[in-house]
Amino acid sequence: MSTIVALSTPPGSGALSVVRLSGTNALKILKRLTSTLDFTPRTATLTKLHHPDSNDLIDEVIVTFFEAPHSLTGEDVVEISCHGSPSVVRQVIDASRNLGATLAGPGEFSLRALSNGKMNLAQAEAIRDLIAARTETAAKQAARQATGELSKRLAEFKTRLLDVIVVLESAVEFVEDDLPPTQTNQIKEWLLFVLSGVGALAESYQSGHLLRDGIQVAITGKPNVGKSSLFNSLMERDRAIVTAVPGTTRDTLSETIDVGGIPVVLTDTAGLRQTTDDVESLGIERAYRALNEADVVLLVVDGSVNADWHEAGLNSFDHKTQVVVNKIDLVQYGHSDLPQGILVSAKTGEGLDDLRAAILGAFRGSAIQADGLLVTNARHHEHLQQAKIEIKEALVALDEHRSEEMILAPLHNALRYLGEITGETTTEAILSQIFATFCIGK
Template sequence: MAEQEDIAGETIAAVSTPPGRGGIGIVRLSGPHALAISNALLALRNPLEHAMARFAEIRDPETGGKLDEAIATYFAKPRSYTGEDLVEIAAHGSPVVLDLLLRWALQQGARLARPGEFTERAFLSGRLDLTQAEAVRDLIDAQTLYQARTAAEQMGGAISRRIQPAKEKLVELISLLEAGIDFAEDDVDLTPDEEIGTRIDAVGAELAGLARSFERGRIVHSGLTLAIVGRPNVGKSSLFNRLVERERAIVTAIPGTTRDLVTERVSLGGIPLELVDTAGLRTTADEAEAMGIAKSREALADADIVLVVLEAGIPPSEEEAELLASLHGRRFLAVYNKIDLEDSSSGQGHAEEQSIRTSAATGAGIEALREALLNMVRTPGGESESGMLTNLRQHEAVKSALDALGDARAATANGTPHEMILLDLYSALRQLDSLTGETTADDILNRIFSTFCIGK
């Protein structure tokens, strides 16, 4: 506790905009002396007031002349991002000016902020829970608009709101058991085991739905990898270029042109999708091509989705048939390319259940291919689902809470004393606390005394 108080007593400062030149650059200060230090740095026309932007001049420390103009905004504690006094100085984005402001702030008694320390202080002051703090990082790292929207929902407490009903039910159950144990002399009845089991099941059902959201949330957060594989000269690189909408991979009529993995990241329905164009799969004596083929097989093994490109009008070879068979149980799509060159007298050849017919040369079938891929990246829950678990820590916490509830349910069915059942219930509560914030003993006692007229 003493260490936290020492941290709170320090004022921190940092440049809060990316390195380099820009139209605007921001220096941020947070802590008990943020206001005083800012007043020393700036020539203000009007005093800084909470949530009011003020025009200011930055003076040259050597000549006293005006060096730059800035807008300073002050947020008084606790109504700031960090829960402390916070000042943001928005000057022109000159690295020289921003560095000067930061050095002046440090000379006035501020300390250089550690990476992530502003958000850490927001968490320590109770302005954010851990899921909201993680969402700040996710928003910064977002590569698609859908990722940004999801992170914004998480920053607004979407996960906490989704967990809260289950947590309320769990705290209520804990309060019932505690009251029955501690206040038996006040005629508070023990909760029947059947009711305990029913209440545990209700909490578990809500958390199970949240745990299932991780399948979708993981994909939204991290994206998927799609490997484009097939024998040489079936049009893999041409399809790759069509999907990324530019000439990214070299295309020639010479088999074996692609000898290394070519990757590009695109957005498909808001999901980041890393496309991997691979070397044609075949037996070769060329050492460089053989190394590329080995990398292709590694990419094939690691990919979340596999696009197997075949030539329309030509039955799959034995090697291609084996490749398709090896993908059973995985997400894959067979693409019959070069339909523009297909001989109508030859028929359409072998057709897979999951297959699309395309022409990378003319663009025919490309939109159908995109739609088929979009259907493959969709998961149960849909894009409108709010409060998805987006990282492994969150999923493990909910899973551990479910495991503890399962233990409590089994103990109840076996007639275990309520004192022992409470151990499992508190274990589940601790896991949920790691996501939404701590439940204190006072929270439990307040629930007990507000529910039962004890000691009246």
């Protein structure tokens, strides 16, 4: 297998960058780039990198060599910590490639780790999710899965399924003997245990996918009702331009905030009104697109004026709309005269906690939770659901005293579905599709 090289830290300028090599020639390439001949495994070494042809200095670096199989990928791995200059990084990578290394593809280091048994597929995906986590809670959940917590839970269920399969396969060899009632009851007890555990994991996806994917929230309403001010208040910084001129917001603007550990993607949109301005019309068109894509729509109305807020024309979004009555700090009359909705003041911050709670409350049916092990990956959820169906079918066959073969078939399917989560039964094509979503250098 070829030796690969890639930048493992984010691109751009910084104090440090890390270039990683993995493969049989990783150490050989490193020695060609340095004047150091001996590198103690798992020990940081200060050395200088030179161009292999001109011998010109590239940078003074810290190098760590990980000898196979005690490395991330199970191969010889070299990590070069150089100064975080894009020019220096480019020279290190180009010099490595000139000495025979090939540029790594997305997720190729993790794919090699999977191939060499250093991690399973669920752990590899969790590392990807950890890198992409947008809240502390999401990062903690991904870290739990990266350490193998989900894999260990699944291993318990797979072991129990195998116990049942062994008993039934043995019974097939001795067709003249029926399973005794005590053994049948034991099998049923084991299958119900697995069904309950798999079902609980599948149900946790209702909360888990929110941690991973977040909630899409669009802020809409007429011009000058305080949409951008509300956006800034929720962001707790001035991100959107705010003026007294109607139609200031011409385009959508999105940012992510943390609400109770859930990433919430806020989108500020152009004010909705009839206009002949071509640029503003494009902004309004994009606003409606954002409303279509949103999980929650915050319809902002101005509580300081007696306006007919029903004119916003958002009837098609009623099922996901929360009315937000803004500018209550300017209200001169009683709040009982205000439109029914969440009362807030983007200026003073009054009512913002209620608004945050209402955003999460829209998913009350999902029983949002951050504790315990949660399934965050749609692929995992689909396989768990399929495994549930197969286990239920096996239980029906058992209750109806069908042949062992009729019980075994769905159990083998269930075992295969659980194996696909951790990669034991995943095809090469599926693996390529999954790792294409990883960043290069991981």
